[in-house]
Amino acid sequence: MGIWDHVIAGVLAVFQSDPVLGVPLTILMVLGGFLLGITVGATPGLAGPMAMAISLPILISIFGFSNDALLPVLGFLIGIMKGATVGGAVPAILFNTPGTPDAYMTTLDGYPLAQKGEARKALRVAHFASASGDTFSDIVLVVCAPFLAIMVESYLDLPEKTALLILSLAFIASVIGGSVGKGIISMGLGLLAAMVATGEDFYPRLTMGQPSLSEGIPIAAAILGVLILGEVFKALEDIYLDDRSAKAQTGVNVQESKVEFLELRKLFPYIGRSAVIGTCIGALPGIGSTLAATLGYTTAKRRYAIKKSASDPEFGEGAPEGIAATEAANSSVSGANLIPVLSLGIPGNAAAVFLILAMDSIGGFNPGPSVFRLDGGIGDGALNPEMVMAFGLFTTMFVANGFNWTIGGIFMRVVGVMARIPKARLLPIVLLLTLTAIYVQETSMVAVWITIFCGFLGYIMRRVGMSPLPFVIAFILGGNLEATARQAFAATGADPFFLFNSPIALVFILLAIGVVIYSLRSTAR
Amino acid sequence: MTTFLKATAAAAILSIASVTSALAEGHGWKPEGPIKMMIAFAAGGGADTHARLIAEDLQAATGWEIVPEQVTGKGGVNALVALKEMPADGTAIAMVVTESIGYNAAAAKGAGISPSDFTGLTTTAGFQMGVVAKAEKGWTSFEDMIAAAKEGELRFGTMSPKLSDLAYLLGEAHGVEFNIVQVRGGKAVMNGVQAGDMDLGFMAGIQGKGVASGDLVNLASALSEPLKQTPDAPTFADLGVSFNADGYFVFVAPAGMDPAAREALTAAIVESTNSGKANGMITKAFGGPVNIQGAELDALFQSDFEAAGALMEAAQ
Numbered sequence: 156m157g158i159w160d161h162v163i164a165g166v167l168a169v170f171q172s173d174p175v176l177g178v179p180l181t182i183l184m185v186l187g188g189f190l191l192g193i194t195v196g197a198t199p200g201l202a203g204p205m206a207m208a209i210s211l212p213i214l215i216s217i218f219g220f221s222n223d224a225l226l227p228v229l230g231f232l233i234g235i236m237k238g239a240t241v242g243g244a245v246p247a248i249l250f251n252t253p254g255t256p257d258a259y260m261t262t263l264d265g266y267p268l269a270q271k272g273e274a275r276k277a278l279r280v281a282h283f284a285s286a287s288g289d290t291f292s293d294i295v296l297v298v299c300a301p302f303l304a305i306m307v308e309s310y311l312d313l314p315e316k317t318a319l320l321i322l323s324l325a326f327i328a329s330v331i332g333g334s335v336g337k338g339i340i341s342m343g344l345g346l347l348a349a350m351v352a353t354g355e356d357f358y359p360r361l362t363m364g365q366p367s368l369s370e371g372i373p374i375a376a377a378i379l380g381v382l383i384l385g386e387v388f389k390a391l392e393d394i395y396l397d398d399r400s401a402k403a404q405t406g407v408n409v410q411e412s413k414v415e416f417l418e419l420r421k422l423f424p425y426i427g428r429s430a431v432i433g434t435c436i437g438a439l440p441g442i443g444s445t446l447a448a449t450l451g452y453t454t455a456k457r458r459y460a461i462k463k464s465a466s467d468p469e470f471g472e473g474a475p476e477g478i479a480a481t482e483a484a485n486s487s488v489s490g491a492n493l494i495p496v497l498s499l500g501i502p503g504n505a506a507a508v509f510l511i512l513a514m515d516s517i518g519g520f521n522p523g524p525s526v527f528r529l530d531g532g533i534g535d536g537a538l539n540p541e542m543v544m545a546f547g548l549f550t551t552m553f554v555a556n557g558f559n560w561t562i563g564g565i566f567m568r569v570v571g572v573m574a575r576i577p578k579a580r581l582l583p584i585v586l587l588l589t590l591t592a593i594y595v596q597e598t599s600m601v602a603v604w605i606t607i608f609c610g611f612l613g614y615i616m617r618r619v620g621m622s623p624l625p626f627v628i629a630f631i632l633g634g635n636l637e638a639t640a641r642q643a644f645a646a647t648g649a650d651p652f653f654l655f656n657s658p659i660a661l662v663f664i665l666l667a668i669g670v671v672i673y674s675l676r677s678t679a680r
Numbered sequence: 681m682t683t684f685l686k687a688t689a690a691a692a693i694l695s696i697a698s699v700t701s702a703l704a705e706g707h708g709w710k711p712e713g714p715i716k717m718m719i720a721f722a723a724g725g726g727a728d729t730h731a732r733l734i735a736e737d738l739q740a741a742t743g744w745e746i747v748p749e750q751v752t753g754k755g756g757v758n759a760l761v762a763l764k765e766m767p768a769d770g771t772a773i774a775m776v777v778t779e780s781i782g783y784n785a786a787a788a789k790g791a792g793i794s795p796s797d798f799t800g801l802t803t804t805a806g807f808q809m810g811v812v813a814k815a816e817k818g819w820t821s822f823e824d825m826i827a828a829a830k831e832g833e834l835r836f837g838t839m840s841p842k843l844s845d846l847a848y849l850l851g852e853a854h855g856v857e858f859n860i861v862q863v864r865g866g867k868a869v870m871n872g873v874q875a876g877d878m879d880l881g882f883m884a885g886i887q888g889k890g891v892a893s894g895d896l897v898n899l900a901s902a903l904s905e906p907l908k909q910t911p912d913a914p915t916f917a918d919l920g921v922s923f924n925a926d927g928y929f930v931f932v933a934p935a936g937m938d939p940a941a942r943e944a945l946t947a948a949i950v951e952s953t954n955s956g957k958a959n960g961m962i963t964k965a966f967g968g969p970v971n972i973q974g975a976e977l978d979a980l981f982q983s984d985f986e987a988a989g990a991l992m993e994a995a996q
Contacts, residue, residue, distance in 0.1 A: 216736070219957070309876065312877065313861075352753070355841075355862065357754050357755070357757055357784065357787050357789075357790070357791065357841075358754075358788060358791065359753075359754070366761070366762075369753070369758055369761070370751070370752065370753050370758055521889055521890075598749070638863070638864070641862075642862075642863060642872075645835075645859055645860060645861045645862070646835045646859050646861045646877070646878070647859070648833055648859045649859075
C-alpha cells in the first residue's frame with residue numbers, strides 16, 4: 156500500500172464519519188471547537204489551552220475510549236487551537252490585554268492602531284496574516300512531518316537542547332523591551348518563580364514552609380496574573396489618576412476602514428518571512444510560539460526601518476506590518492508544532508500537550524516514529540492505521556483552516572463592536588473573568604491570591620518600564636531548562652563542561668552571549 | 681433426578697445471588713458527602729485515566745458522588761501529605777503507587793509520613809516494569825546490552841529515585857556504570873528512548889504496544905516475576921540484584937478509618953476494577969487488575985517502607 160492510499164483513507168475517515176444532521180461528525184466537531192476557540196481567544200482573560208484543558212475530560216466522557224473517538228475529539232481540540240490563535244489577536248488589539256504570551260507582540264502595534272480608530276483594519280490584518288501563516292505551516296507539516304522531526308532530533312542531543320533553551324532565553328531577554336538589563340532582571344524573576352517547589356528532591360524548595368506552595372506556582376496563575384491583571388491594574392490607575400485621559404480612551408473608534416488589496420500586498424513579504432520563521436521554530440521541540448512571534452516581529456522591524464517611507468508610522472506606533480509579522484509568526488507555529496508531536500511524541504507548546512494527552516487517554520494512536528511507517532499495518536498490503544489517523548488529523552487541520560478563512564474573517568469583523576465598550580466598564584469584567592477562569596482551573600483560593608500577587612508584579616514591571624514577557628517565557632521554560640540541564644549533566648557522565656563539548660551546543664552558547672553583548676552595545680549607542 | 685438437581689442448582693445460585701446483592705447493598709455504610717479522590721499523577725496519562733474511569737464506574741454503581749482532583753508531585757508524597765490532614769470518614773481517598781508509601785515516604789523525611797498514617801484500601805493493577813531498549817540498537821538479550829555498555833557509556837532512563845538506585849545496582853552487578861538519567865514519568869523515559877536521548881530505560885507497561893510491534897525490546901523484568909509480555913526476559917533476581925521494582929497502583933485513605941467504611945469503599949473499588957470501562961483499560965495497559973487488600977496490603981506497605989533503607993544503603 157502506497158502513501159496515497161493512506162492519504163485518501165485519512166481524508167475519507169474525516170468526511171465519511173457518522174453524519175449528524177447531515178454533516179459528518181468530525182467536521183461538526185472541528186466547527187464546534189473552532190467557534191469555541193475563537194470566542195475563548197477573543198475574550199480577554201481566557202486562552203486556548205485553558206479551553207482545551209476543560210473540554211478534554213468532557214469530550215472523553217462523551218465519546219469514550221474507542222478508536223472512533225479519536226478523530227472527533229482531536230478535531231474539536233484542533234478547532235479550539237486554531238480558533239484561539241486567530242481570536243487571540245482580538246483582545247490584544249482592542250484592549251491591550253493579550254490572552255496568551257504570543258499575542259503580546261500584537262499589542263505593540265495593534266493597540267496604537269485601534270486607538271487611532273482603525274481597530275477594524277488592525278483586526279483584518281491580524282486575521283489575514285494569521286490565516287496565511289497557519290495555512291503555510293500546515294502545508295509544511297503535511298509535506299515534511301515524517302522527515303524533519305527525525306532529522307532535527309538526530310542533531311540535537313540533551314546538551315544541545317539545554318544550550319538551545321539558554322539561547323532562546325538570552326534572545327528574548329535582550330531583544331524585547333528597551334533595556335537589556337531590565338529584560339534580564341525580568342527573565343531572572345521568571346526563572347526564580349519557576350524554581351518554587353520544583354526539582355528532584357522529595358521536599359519542596361523555596362516554599363518558605365507554606366503547604367499551599369508545595370505544588371509550585373500554577374502556570375495559569377503566573378501568566379495571566381502578570382500579563383492580564385498587571386495591565387488591568389495599570390489601566391485602572393490611569394483612569395483614576397487622569398479622568399480626562401480615561402474619557403479619551405473610552406471606546407475605541409471603530410470606523411469602516413477598508414483594507415485594499417494593494418495594502419495587503421505590501422504585507423506579503425512580512426507575512427512570508429514570519430511564516431517561515433514560525434514554521435522552523437515550531438518544528439523544534441519545546442520552544443514554542445512566543446519566540447517565533449518575537450523573532451518575526453524583530454526581523455520585520457529591521458526590514459521595515461529600511462523600507463518604510465517617511466509618512467508611515469514607526470513600529471510600536473501602529474504599523475500594520477508589525478501586526479502582520481507577529482500574527483503570521485505565532486500562527487505558523489501551530490501546524491509545524493505537530494511535527495515533533497506526531498513523529499516523536501514531544502510537545503512544542505501548551506496546546507500540543509493537550510493533543511498528546513488526548514491521544515494517550517483514548518489510545519489507538521501512539522505518536523512516535525512508527526506512525527509514518529508504510530509497513531505498519533497488520534499483514535502484507537494492509538494500511539497502517541496510525542498513518543491513516545495522522546492524515547485524518549491533517550485533514551481536520553485543513554478543514555479548520557477553511558473555517559478560519561471564511562467564518563474567522565466574519566467573526567473578527569463582528570467582534571470589532573466590542574471595542575465600543577468603555578474601558579471603565581470592561582476592565583472590571585476582564586478582572587472577574589480572569590479570576591474566575593483561574594478558580595475554575597485550579598479550584599483553590601490560593602491560586603487566586605497568587606494571580607493577584609503576580610498581577611501586582613506585572614503592574615510594577617510596567618511602571619518601571621520592564622517588559623513582562625521575559626518573565627513569562629522564563630517561567631514556562633524554567634522547569635524544562637532545569638530538567639534538560641540535569642539530564643544532560645547525568646547523561647554525559649557528570650561532565651561539568653557539557654555545554655561546551657559539542658560544536659552545536661558551543662555555537663548556541665556563543666550566540667547566546669553574543670546576542671546579549673550586541674543588544675547592550677546597540678542600546679548604549 | 682435431574683430435575684431435582686437442576687432445582688437445587690437454581691436455588692443455590694439464587695441464594696448466592698441474593699446474598700451477594702444483599703452484601704453489595706447492605707454494607708450499611710454511606711459517605712456523608714461527596715468523596716474527594718486525589719490523583720497523584722499528571723492529568724491524561726495512563727495512571728490518571730484509570731483512576732478517573734474507576735471514579736466514573738464507582739459513581740455509577742454506588743450512587744456516591746466522586747470528585748477526582750489532581751494532587752501531583754514528589755512521587756505521590758504531595759498527595760499523601762494532603763491526605764493525611766483529611767477526615768478519615770471515607771470522604772477523602774487518594775490514588776498513589778505502593779512506592780509512594782514505601783520508598784518515597786521513607787526518603788522524604790521532611791514530609792513526616794509513614795504507612796501508619798494511612799489506611800490501605802486496595803491495589804488496582806501491578807506494574808509491568810521492564811528494562812526496555814529500542815529494537816534498532818540491535819540488542820536481543822540483556823547480555824548484548826551489557827556487552828555494549830562495556831564498549832562505551834550507556835544512558836539509562838529512570839522515573840524515580842528508587843528506580844535510579846535499582847539501575848545503579850544493576851550496573852554494579854555486571855561491572856558497568858550507567859549514566860543514569862532521571863526524568864518525570866514513564867512516558868518521558870519512553871520519549872527519551874524513542875528519540876535516542878537515552879539508550880535504555882525502565883517502563884512500567886507503557887512499552888506494551890512498542891514491544892508488540894517490534895519497535896522496542898524488553899531486555900529484562902525489573903519485577904520478582906517474569907513479564908507477562910516477554911516471559912523469557914530474565915528477572916532482577918536472575919541478574920544478581922536482590923531488590924526489585926514490584927509495585928502497584930493503590931487507593932489509600934487517612935489512618936483511623938471506620939472498618940465498615942474501609943470495607944465498603946474497598947469492595948466498591950474492587951468491583952469497578954473488575955467490570956466496565958475501567959476493567960477494559962486496566963487489562964489493555966497493565967495486563968489485568970490486581971486487588972491486594974486488608975491485612976495483606978498493610979503488610980506490603982510496611983515491608984516496602986522498611987526495605988527502602990536497605991536499598992538506599994546498598995546504592996550508596
